[in-house]
Amino acid sequence: MAMTGMVVTTHVELPEQAIMRFAEQVRTGAIDEPTGQMRLGFDLGTANIVVAVVDAANHPIAGGWVHSTVVRDGVVVDWAGATSAVRALRADVEQRLGHEFTKASISIPPGISDGDIQVFANVIGAAGLDLDEVVDEPVAAARAMGITDGAVIDVGAGTTGVSILEDGKVVLSVDEATGGHHMTLVLAGSNNIDYDQAEAMKKDPQYREQVLGTIRPTLDKMATIAAQALGSRDVPAVYLVGGSSSFESAPAIFEARLHRLVVRPAQSLFITPLGIPMPAQEESR
Structure with a gap:
């Protein structure tokens, strides 16, 4: 292996x-x-x-x-x-x-x-x-x-992972349990609906603004996880990937916490x- x-x-x-x-x-x-x-x-x-x-x-x-x-x-x-x-x-x-x-x-x-x-x-x-x-x-x-240099933030359904790379090698790698699953839980509790209904609501474009208003604190927590991982490190670029980073405002929320430009490629x-x-x-x- x-x-x-x-x-x-x-x-x-x-x-x-x-x-x-x-x-x-x-x-x-x-x-x-x-x-x-x-x-x-x-x-x-x-x-x-x-x-x-x-x-x-x-x-x-x-x-x-x-x-x-x-x-x-x-x-x-x-x-x-x-x-x-x-x-x-x-x-x-x-x-x-x-x-x-x-x-x-x-x-x-x-x-x-x-x-x-x-x-x-x-x-x-x-x-x-x-x-x-x-x-x-x-x-x-x-x-x-x-990518060989920079930070990659992978926002998945269950966790937010952060890895810092220098010359193609990982010098720091952390992961914490906050992701899309937690967004859905927040939506379910806020709207008094079950988990499956909240998951469907999260993915429905017609509810996008309402969803963003509710889950913004969760996105901000993810950004805080990334900020703590990066600390004062001077990384050349920050990349945001993962399905739970697909919300339109996600890069801006991360940028506000990291005080750095955040790039989110298509089809994250x-x-x-x-x-x-x-x-x-x-x-x-």
Whole structure:
């Protein structure tokens, strides 16, 4: 098992183009013709499990996802569900690509315990695959974006993770349990509705202004987590990724706390999953 803080920087296309293409593949089931060896990766998120396949040039080849609640606050809480979902997603991409995979990488929230890391890794083994690499979620996002220096804030459904990179290496990585799940809980309590209704409301454009007014303190707490992690470090850029960062006002809220420009790329939900199967820099040379 390899675990590394190195990021990949070589792309056959612009990172933005690759991310957009991968998002399309996940949503439509489209595939591309690979060049060279394909690599497989899984993102076990609080709201979704995403599978990604890239080729030797780190071009996205295929993707897929299923809604899932197997992870809560960075911990696998449903072992059987996680294993079953990974097996199903593996079988789906193998059938579409006509290729059998023998190993896969998996992402983890930064800063979790060695025991919890092992649980994530064991999901891959239980699904009949050898473990290729374990990679922090913000590091995976950095790989997909071709970043070697700066801070990556990954706002997921369950946690907010922050990683600082210097010369392609992670020098700080933290994770705290505040994410989209907590936004939904706040919405449910504020509107006296159940969780599923609140989740639907959060995603409905017609309620966007009302939702933003209610969840702004939660976004501000996420920004505070990032500010505490960054401290006085002088980072060249700050990147905001993850599905729960998709609200229009999110970058401005983070900028107000961090007193720095915050860049949120398009299709932020799919950036981390795409970077998971990408190899570390020294392997890609």
